[in-house]
Amino acid sequence: MGLDGLGRFADPAVLVLSSLAGEDRHGYALIKDIEEFAGVTLGPGTLYGALTRLEERGLIEALPAQDRRRPYRLTAAGANALNDYLRHARTVATVGLRRLAASS
Amino acid sequence: MTALVRLYPRRWRQRYGAEFEQLLADLTDSGGRAGWRVALDVARGALDAHIHGRYGMRRLFAVPAVRRGIFDGVILSVLIAVDVVLTNVVFPAGPDESDSDPEYVWQNLATYAVLALLLVAIGARAGRARSASGGRMPRPAAGAVGGGVAGVVIAVLVTLTYVVVNNAFLSIVSRQHDKRVAFAASGWSSMRAYLTVEQLLGGVFLVVALGLVGATLGLLGAAVFRRRQPQPA
Numbered sequence: 001m002g003l004d005g006l007g008r009f010a011d012p013a014v015l016v017l018s019s020l021a022g023e024d025r026h027g028y029a030l031i032k033d034i035e036e037f038a039g040v041t042l043g044p045g046t047l048y049g050a051l052t053r054l055e056e057r058g059l060i061e062a063l064p065a066q067d068r069r070r071p072y073r074l075t076a077a078g079a080n081a082l083n084d085y086l087r088h089a090r091t092v093a094t095v096g097l098r099r100l101a102a103s104s
Numbered sequence: 105m106t107a108l109v110r111l112y113p114r115r116w117r118q119r120y121g122a123e124f125e126q127l128l129a130d131l132t133d134s135g136g137r138a139g140w141r142v143a144l145d146v147a148r149g150a151l152d153a154h155i156h157g158r159y160g161m162r163r164l165f166a167v168p169a170v171r172r173g174i175f176d177g178v179i180l181s182v183l184i185a186v187d188v189v190l191t192n193v194v195f196p197a198g199p200d201e202s203d204s205d206p207e208y209v210w211q212n213l214a215t216y217a218v219l220a221l222l223l224v225a226i227g228a229r230a231g232r233a234r235s236a237s238g239g240r241m242p243r244p245a246a247g248a249v250g251g252g253v254a255g256v257v258i259a260v261l262v263t264l265t266y267v268v269v270n271n272a273f274l275s276i277v278s279r280q281h282d283k284r285v286a287f288a289a290s291g292w293s294s295m296r297a298y299l300t301v302e303q304l305l306g307g308v309f310l311v312v313a314l315g316l317v318g319a320t321l322g323l324l325g326a327a328v329f330r331r332r333q334p335q336p337a
Contacts, residue, residue, distance in 0.1 A: 026127075027123060031131075044124065044128055048127075049149050049153070053156075065123060068122050
Protein backbone atom coordinates (compact mmCIF):
# COMPACT_ATOMS: atom_id res chain seq x y z
CA MET A 1 0.00 0.00 0.00
CA GLY A 2 2.98 2.31 0.58
CA LEU A 3 2.49 5.97 1.42
CA ASP A 4 -0.09 6.63 -1.34
CA GLY A 5 -3.33 8.08 -0.08
CA LEU A 6 -1.90 9.43 3.17
CA GLY A 7 -2.23 12.97 1.74
CA ARG A 8 -1.53 15.64 4.34
CA PHE A 9 -0.56 12.92 6.81
CA ALA A 10 2.40 11.85 4.67
CA ASP A 11 4.98 14.23 6.17
CA PRO A 12 4.83 12.94 9.78
CA ALA A 13 4.69 9.39 8.41
CA VAL A 14 7.88 9.91 6.38
CA LEU A 15 9.62 11.41 9.41
CA VAL A 16 8.62 8.43 11.54
CA LEU A 17 9.72 5.92 8.90
CA SER A 18 13.04 7.74 8.48
CA SER A 19 13.61 7.68 12.22
CA LEU A 20 12.79 3.97 12.46
CA ALA A 21 15.14 3.27 9.52
CA GLY A 22 17.95 3.94 11.98
CA GLU A 23 16.77 1.76 14.85
CA ASP A 24 13.66 0.64 16.75
CA ARG A 25 12.26 3.51 18.85
CA HIS A 26 9.37 4.26 21.21
CA GLY A 27 7.26 7.44 21.10
CA TYR A 28 9.45 9.81 23.11
CA ALA A 29 12.65 8.60 21.40
CA LEU A 30 10.98 9.14 18.01
CA ILE A 31 10.05 12.73 18.88
CA LYS A 32 13.57 13.51 20.06
CA ASP A 33 15.25 11.83 17.08
CA ILE A 34 13.00 13.61 14.55
CA GLU A 35 13.67 16.89 16.32
CA GLU A 36 17.38 16.25 15.92
CA PHE A 37 17.61 15.17 12.28
CA ALA A 38 14.69 17.16 10.79
CA GLY A 39 14.33 20.12 13.13
CA VAL A 40 10.61 19.34 13.45
CA THR A 41 8.91 18.79 16.80
CA LEU A 42 6.02 16.38 16.34
CA GLY A 43 3.26 16.69 18.92
CA PRO A 44 2.14 13.47 20.64
CA GLY A 45 -1.23 13.49 18.85
CA THR A 46 0.42 13.94 15.46
CA LEU A 47 2.99 11.24 16.21
CA TYR A 48 0.41 8.67 17.25
CA GLY A 49 -1.79 9.56 14.28
CA ALA A 50 1.16 8.64 12.06
CA LEU A 51 2.02 5.50 14.08
CA THR A 52 -1.61 4.31 13.90
CA ARG A 53 -1.77 4.75 10.12
CA LEU A 54 1.62 3.18 9.49
CA GLU A 55 0.80 0.17 11.65
CA GLU A 56 -2.58 -0.28 9.91
CA ARG A 57 -0.74 -0.34 6.57
CA GLY A 58 1.84 -2.81 7.79
CA LEU A 59 4.71 -0.36 7.27
CA ILE A 60 5.79 -0.57 10.92
CA GLU A 61 5.17 -3.12 13.65
CA ALA A 62 4.86 -2.81 17.41
CA LEU A 63 7.34 -4.64 19.61
CA PRO A 64 6.64 -5.81 23.17
CA ALA A 65 6.27 -2.87 25.55
CA GLN A 66 9.13 -2.09 27.89
CA ASP A 67 7.91 -0.39 31.05
CA ARG A 68 4.83 1.06 29.24
CA ARG A 69 7.06 2.39 26.44
CA ARG A 70 6.35 0.42 23.26
CA PRO A 71 9.06 0.47 20.59
CA TYR A 72 8.20 0.29 16.90
CA ARG A 73 10.13 -1.38 14.10
CA LEU A 74 10.24 -0.67 10.37
CA THR A 75 8.90 -3.62 8.36
CA ALA A 76 10.23 -4.70 4.95
CA ALA A 77 7.16 -3.10 3.33
CA GLY A 78 7.89 0.09 5.29
CA ALA A 79 11.49 0.14 4.11
CA ASN A 80 10.36 -0.26 0.50
CA ALA A 81 7.73 2.48 0.84
CA LEU A 82 10.25 4.87 2.39
CA ASN A 83 12.82 4.02 -0.27
CA ASP A 84 10.32 4.73 -3.09
CA TYR A 85 9.19 7.97 -1.50
CA LEU A 86 12.70 9.30 -0.87
CA ARG A 87 13.93 8.38 -4.36
CA HIS A 88 10.97 10.24 -5.85
CA ALA A 89 11.59 13.20 -3.54
CA ARG A 90 15.25 13.21 -4.57
CA THR A 91 14.30 13.28 -8.27
CA VAL A 92 11.96 16.24 -7.67
CA ALA A 93 14.59 18.02 -5.55
CA THR A 94 17.28 17.49 -8.17
CA VAL A 95 15.12 18.86 -10.98
CA GLY A 96 13.97 21.80 -8.87
CA LEU A 97 17.49 22.72 -7.78
CA ARG A 98 18.83 22.40 -11.34
CA ARG A 99 16.11 24.71 -12.68
CA LEU A 100 16.67 27.21 -9.88
CA ALA A 101 20.40 27.25 -10.64
CA ALA A 102 19.75 27.71 -14.35
CA SER A 103 17.35 30.63 -13.81
CA SER A 104 19.62 32.55 -11.43
CA MET B 105 -2.04 15.96 31.01
CA THR B 106 -2.48 12.18 30.83
CA ALA B 107 -6.24 12.65 31.29
CA LEU B 108 -6.31 13.91 27.69
CA VAL B 109 -6.06 10.29 26.56
CA ARG B 110 -9.77 10.03 27.38
CA LEU B 111 -10.50 12.17 24.33
CA TYR B 112 -9.57 9.22 22.08
CA PRO B 113 -12.00 6.45 21.03
CA ARG B 114 -12.26 3.62 23.55
CA ARG B 115 -10.85 0.97 21.19
CA TRP B 116 -7.93 3.23 20.31
CA ARG B 117 -7.20 3.65 24.03
CA GLN B 118 -7.26 -0.10 24.54
CA ARG B 119 -4.53 -0.46 21.94
CA TYR B 120 -2.42 2.66 22.42
CA GLY B 121 -3.62 4.19 25.71
CA ALA B 122 -0.88 2.99 28.08
CA GLU B 123 2.05 3.89 25.82
CA PHE B 124 0.44 7.23 24.89
CA GLU B 125 -0.01 8.12 28.57
CA GLN B 126 3.65 7.24 29.11
CA LEU B 127 4.66 9.52 26.23
CA LEU B 128 2.63 12.39 27.69
CA ALA B 129 4.27 11.79 31.08
CA ASP B 130 7.74 11.77 29.43
CA LEU B 131 6.98 15.02 27.62
CA THR B 132 5.73 16.62 30.84
CA ASP B 133 8.87 15.51 32.72
CA SER B 134 11.16 16.82 29.98
CA GLY B 135 9.47 20.25 30.18
CA GLY B 136 9.67 20.76 26.41
CA ARG B 137 6.71 22.24 24.54
CA ALA B 138 4.16 24.44 26.22
CA GLY B 139 1.34 22.48 27.83
CA TRP B 140 -1.40 24.16 25.81
CA ARG B 141 0.33 23.29 22.52
CA VAL B 142 0.59 19.65 23.54
CA ALA B 143 -3.06 19.67 24.66
CA LEU B 144 -4.12 21.19 21.35
CA ASP B 145 -2.15 18.62 19.39
CA VAL B 146 -3.64 15.77 21.44
CA ALA B 147 -7.17 17.15 20.93
CA ARG B 148 -6.55 17.33 17.17
CA GLY B 149 -5.13 13.80 17.19
CA ALA B 150 -8.17 12.54 19.11
CA LEU B 151 -10.53 14.17 16.62
CA ASP B 152 -8.56 12.58 13.80
CA ALA B 153 -8.78 9.17 15.52
CA HIS B 154 -12.55 9.56 15.86
CA ILE B 155 -12.97 10.42 12.19
CA HIS B 156 -10.38 8.31 10.37
CA GLY B 157 -8.98 4.85 10.68
CA ARG B 158 -10.17 1.56 12.04
CA TYR B 159 -10.72 2.91 15.57
CA GLY B 160 -12.90 5.83 14.51
CA MET B 161 -16.26 6.56 12.93
CA ARG B 162 -15.39 4.52 9.85
CA ARG B 163 -16.46 1.55 11.97
CA LEU B 164 -19.74 3.28 12.65
CA PHE B 165 -20.41 3.71 8.93
CA ALA B 166 -19.79 -0.01 8.50
CA VAL B 167 -23.04 -0.69 10.43
CA PRO B 168 -25.77 -1.34 7.78
CA ALA B 169 -28.51 0.33 9.86
CA VAL B 170 -26.44 3.52 10.16
CA ARG B 171 -25.74 3.62 6.43
CA ARG B 172 -29.42 3.03 5.67
CA GLY B 173 -30.46 5.78 8.11
CA ILE B 174 -28.02 8.27 6.57
CA PHE B 175 -29.05 7.42 3.00
CA ASP B 176 -32.79 7.59 3.65
CA GLY B 177 -32.36 10.67 5.85
CA VAL B 178 -30.53 12.53 3.08
CA ILE B 179 -33.14 11.56 0.47
CA LEU B 180 -35.97 12.77 2.72
CA SER B 181 -34.08 15.95 3.57
CA VAL B 182 -33.68 16.80 -0.11
CA LEU B 183 -37.46 16.41 -0.63
CA ILE B 184 -38.16 18.55 2.45
CA ALA B 185 -35.64 21.16 1.25
CA VAL B 186 -37.48 21.40 -2.08
CA ASP B 187 -40.74 21.87 -0.16
CA VAL B 188 -39.14 24.56 2.04
CA VAL B 189 -37.96 26.52 -1.00
CA LEU B 190 -41.32 26.16 -2.77
CA THR B 191 -43.44 27.24 0.21
CA ASN B 192 -41.14 29.99 1.50
CA VAL B 193 -39.66 31.48 -1.66
CA VAL B 194 -41.42 30.42 -4.86
CA PHE B 195 -45.01 30.40 -3.56
CA PRO B 196 -44.79 32.25 -0.23
CA ALA B 197 -47.83 32.63 2.00
CA GLY B 198 -49.60 35.99 1.97
CA PRO B 199 -48.48 38.68 4.44
CA ASP B 200 -51.48 38.08 6.70
CA GLU B 201 -51.46 34.28 6.59
CA SER B 202 -50.23 32.52 9.72
CA ASP B 203 -49.16 28.99 10.59
CA SER B 204 -51.99 29.01 13.13
CA ASP B 205 -54.62 29.37 10.37
CA PRO B 206 -56.69 26.13 10.26
CA GLU B 207 -55.65 25.46 6.66
CA TYR B 208 -51.96 25.48 7.58
CA VAL B 209 -52.49 23.57 10.83
CA TRP B 210 -53.98 20.69 8.86
CA GLN B 211 -51.24 20.90 6.25
CA ASN B 212 -48.58 20.76 8.95
CA LEU B 213 -50.26 17.88 10.74
CA ALA B 214 -50.46 15.96 7.46
CA THR B 215 -46.76 16.63 6.85
CA TYR B 216 -45.83 15.34 10.33
CA ALA B 217 -47.97 12.23 9.79
CA VAL B 218 -46.24 11.49 6.47
CA LEU B 219 -42.85 12.06 8.09
CA ALA B 220 -43.77 9.67 10.92
CA LEU B 221 -44.84 6.98 8.43
CA LEU B 222 -41.61 7.42 6.49
CA LEU B 223 -39.55 7.05 9.70
CA VAL B 224 -41.44 3.81 10.42
CA ALA B 225 -40.57 2.65 6.89
CA ILE B 226 -36.92 3.65 7.38
CA GLY B 227 -36.83 1.56 10.58
CA ALA B 228 -38.24 -1.42 8.67
CA ARG B 229 -35.66 -0.96 5.92
CA ALA B 230 -32.85 -0.66 8.47
CA GLY B 231 -34.00 -3.91 10.09
CA ARG B 232 -34.03 -5.58 6.69
CA ALA B 233 -30.60 -4.16 5.81
CA ARG B 234 -29.23 -5.66 9.01
CA SER B 235 -30.76 -9.06 8.10
CA ALA B 236 -29.40 -8.97 4.54
CA SER B 237 -25.88 -8.27 5.73
CA GLY B 238 -26.01 -10.97 8.40
CA GLY B 239 -25.37 -8.36 11.10
CA ARG B 240 -25.46 -9.34 14.75
CA MET B 241 -27.51 -6.34 15.88
CA PRO B 242 -31.08 -7.35 16.90
CA ARG B 243 -33.61 -6.24 14.28
CA PRO B 244 -35.54 -3.82 16.57
CA ALA B 245 -32.25 -2.21 17.57
CA ALA B 246 -31.25 -1.88 13.92
CA GLY B 247 -34.62 -0.24 13.23
CA ALA B 248 -34.14 2.17 16.13
CA VAL B 249 -30.62 3.03 14.95
CA GLY B 250 -31.75 3.55 11.35
CA GLY B 251 -34.73 5.70 12.36
CA GLY B 252 -32.71 7.67 14.91
CA VAL B 253 -29.88 8.36 12.48
CA ALA B 254 -32.36 9.38 9.77
CA GLY B 255 -34.09 11.70 12.26
CA VAL B 256 -30.81 13.38 13.19
CA VAL B 257 -29.76 13.73 9.54
CA ILE B 258 -33.13 15.26 8.63
CA ALA B 259 -33.00 17.67 11.59
CA VAL B 260 -29.49 18.87 10.70
CA LEU B 261 -30.10 19.23 6.95
CA VAL B 262 -33.52 20.87 7.30
CA THR B 263 -32.14 23.34 9.84
CA LEU B 264 -29.30 24.21 7.46
CA THR B 265 -31.80 24.55 4.60
CA TYR B 266 -33.85 27.07 6.60
CA VAL B 267 -30.70 29.00 7.59
CA VAL B 268 -29.63 29.24 3.94
CA VAL B 269 -33.14 30.13 2.69
CA ASN B 270 -33.68 32.75 5.42
CA ASN B 271 -30.37 34.42 4.60
CA ALA B 272 -30.43 34.12 0.82
CA PHE B 273 -34.07 35.21 0.45
CA LEU B 274 -34.48 37.46 3.47
CA SER B 275 -36.47 40.05 1.53
CA ILE B 276 -39.16 37.43 0.77
CA VAL B 277 -39.01 35.45 4.02
CA SER B 278 -39.16 38.59 6.21
CA ARG B 279 -42.67 39.34 4.87
CA GLN B 280 -44.12 36.26 6.58
CA HIS B 281 -46.64 37.21 9.26
CA ASP B 282 -45.33 34.88 11.98
CA LYS B 283 -41.72 35.95 11.48
CA ARG B 284 -42.59 39.65 11.55
CA VAL B 285 -44.58 39.25 14.79
CA ALA B 286 -41.89 37.14 16.47
CA PHE B 287 -39.14 39.53 15.38
CA ALA B 288 -41.05 42.59 16.66
CA ALA B 289 -41.47 40.93 20.06
CA SER B 290 -37.86 39.72 20.24
CA GLY B 291 -36.07 43.02 20.81
CA TRP B 292 -33.43 42.13 18.19
CA SER B 293 -32.32 44.88 15.81
CA SER B 294 -31.35 42.60 12.89
CA MET B 295 -33.93 40.24 11.45
CA ARG B 296 -31.22 38.27 9.64
CA ALA B 297 -29.32 37.65 12.89
CA TYR B 298 -32.54 36.91 14.77
CA LEU B 299 -33.75 34.33 12.24
CA THR B 300 -30.34 32.65 12.03
CA VAL B 301 -29.85 32.35 15.79
CA GLU B 302 -33.45 31.21 16.36
CA GLN B 303 -33.12 28.63 13.59
CA LEU B 304 -29.85 27.24 14.96
CA LEU B 305 -31.17 27.09 18.54
CA GLY B 306 -34.32 25.40 17.27
CA GLY B 307 -32.09 23.06 15.27
CA VAL B 308 -30.40 21.81 18.44
CA PHE B 309 -33.80 20.95 19.91
CA LEU B 310 -34.89 19.41 16.61
CA VAL B 311 -31.82 17.14 16.45
CA VAL B 312 -32.57 15.69 19.88
CA ALA B 313 -36.33 15.49 19.36
CA LEU B 314 -36.28 14.05 15.84
CA GLY B 315 -33.47 11.65 16.82
CA LEU B 316 -35.61 10.25 19.66
CA VAL B 317 -38.84 10.21 17.63
CA GLY B 318 -36.99 8.60 14.71
CA ALA B 319 -35.53 5.92 16.97
CA THR B 320 -38.94 5.13 18.47
CA LEU B 321 -40.72 4.98 15.11
CA GLY B 322 -37.81 3.07 13.54
CA LEU B 323 -38.04 0.48 16.31
CA LEU B 324 -41.76 0.20 15.67
CA GLY B 325 -41.14 -0.24 11.95
CA ALA B 326 -38.57 -2.97 12.48
CA ALA B 327 -40.91 -4.77 14.91
CA VAL B 328 -43.80 -4.63 12.40
CA PHE B 329 -41.49 -5.91 9.68
CA ARG B 330 -40.50 -8.87 11.87
CA ARG B 331 -44.13 -9.93 12.31
CA ARG B 332 -44.59 -10.03 8.56
CA GLN B 333 -41.59 -12.31 8.00
CA PRO B 334 -42.64 -15.73 6.67
CA GLN B 335 -41.98 -18.43 9.21
CA PRO B 336 -39.94 -21.46 8.10
CA ALA B 337 -41.99 -24.62 7.70
